[in-house]
Amino acid sequence: MHAAARFADYLSRKRLKMTRERRVILEQVLAARGHFGVDDLQEILRKAGHTVSRASLYRTLPHLVESGLVHKLEMAKGQARYEPMVGRHHHDHMVCLECGKIIEFESREIERLQDRVCRRKRFSMTGHTHQIRGYCDGCAGRRGPRAGGPDPQAHRV
Amino acid sequence: MHAAARFADYLSRKRLKMTRERRVILEQVLAARGHFGVDDLQEILRKAGHTVSRASLYRTLPHLVESGLVHKLEMAKGQARYEPMVGRHHHDHMVCLECGKIIEFESREIERLQDRVCRRKRFSMTGHTHQIRGYCDGCAGRRGPRAGGPDPQAHRV
DNA sequence: ACAGATACTGCAACTCAGTCTCAATTATCG
DNA sequence: CGATAATTGAGACTGAGTTGCAGTATCTGT
Ligand SMILES: [Mn+2]
Ligand SMILES: [Mn+2]
Ligand SMILES: [Zn+2]
Ligand SMILES: [Zn+2]
Secondary structure, eight states, X not given: OOHXXXXXXXXXHTTOOOOHHHHHHHXXXXXXXXXXXXXXXXXXXXXXTOOOOHHHHHHHHHHHHHTTSEXXXXXXXXXOEEEEOTTXXXXXXXXXXXXXXXXXXXXXXXXXXXXXXXXXXXXXXXXXXXXXXXXXXXXXXXXXXXXXXXXXXXXXX | OOHHHHHHHHHHHTTOOOOHHHXXXXXXXXXXXXXXXXXXXXXXXXXXXXXXXXXXXHHXXXXXXXXXXXXXXXXXXXXXXXXXXXXXXXXXXXXXXXXOOEEEEOOHHHHHHHHHHHHHTTOEEEEEEEEXXXXXXHHHHHHOTTOOOSOOTTOOO
C-alpha cells in the first residue's frame, strides 16, 4: 500500500482531515533521509516553498508516528528526532556524544532476548528504546583511548 | 569503600567541597529505595527536616551520577528519575504506560550482544539506555489482550 | 586558630521543547 | 451547496532544567 494512501486511510478511520499542510509534511518527511528534528523539518519545508507552523508540525508528527510511517527517537534532554520508516524495518541507535552522528544497528538476537525477558516478567511490550551512547570511530580516535568523561554508566560500587 | 567516603574522594579529586547540603542529599538518596524524581527528593529531604533548594539538587545529582553512586534514568518527555546504585549492579527498565510502575531487568546475554554490535560498528560505548514500554501484569489484564493504543512501535509498511 | 582563595547556596530570572487557546479557515459529507 | 466538525497560525503558556548574582561556607595553607 502506498504511503500516502496509508496515511489517508489512517486519517479517515480517525475522522481526521487530509489538509494541504499534512500532505506536504508527509511528502517531505518521506523524502528525507536520515534523522531530523522538528526545526530541521520546518526548514526543509521552507526550502521546498511551504510554510507550516511549528504548532502544526507538533500536531501532525504524532499522527505520522501512530500510523507507522515515521519513527520517533526520544533523545536525552528532549530534542526528539524522527525518521521515515516506510520500507524499512525496526532498528536501534548509537549516538556519538562528540559529533552527534547517529548510527543504526539491528540485532535479531537482542530483540529475541528482549521478548523473552518480557515474557519472564509478564510484561506486555508495546515498544522499546535501545540507545547506545559513546564515540564513533572518528571521534574516539581524536579523544584518545582513556578519556574519562561524561556518562559514567559502567561504575561499580 | 564506604559510599560517603567514595563521594568525598570524588569531590576532593575535583577540588569540590563537601557541604552540608551535599551530605544530606547523599544520605537521603542512599536511603531511598526505588526510583525517584527531583521533586520527590526535595520532598524526602523536607520530611527529614532539611531544606535544599531545587537548584542545589540539580547541581548535586550530576556529581552523584558521575561518581557512580547514583544512576539517572532518562524517561521520555524529560522527567528524569534517579536510583541509588550502591551495592547494586547494572540493570535496565520496563515502564508501565498505565500505572507508571518501573520493573527492573538484567540480561548478561543482551549486554554481551550489545558489546559485540559496538565492536562491529567500531563504536566506543560509554553508556546505554534500554527501556521497554508496555503494560505490567496487572494493567495488561485490565485492558484486554487486544488494546490498540499508543506507542505503535511494531508497525511495518 | 586564622585568613585568603575559591566553591557553594538560594533566589529569581531565564531557556527551550513542547502544548494549548482562540478566532478565522477549510475539509468532508449528505 | 451548506451544516458540521476538524484544522490552522499566532502567540501565550507550561514545566523541567539552567544560570547570574550577591552573600555564605568550606578548604588550604600557615
Ligand atoms: Mn534510524
Ligand atoms: Mn532500577
Ligand atoms: Zn562522532
Ligand atoms: Zn501497570
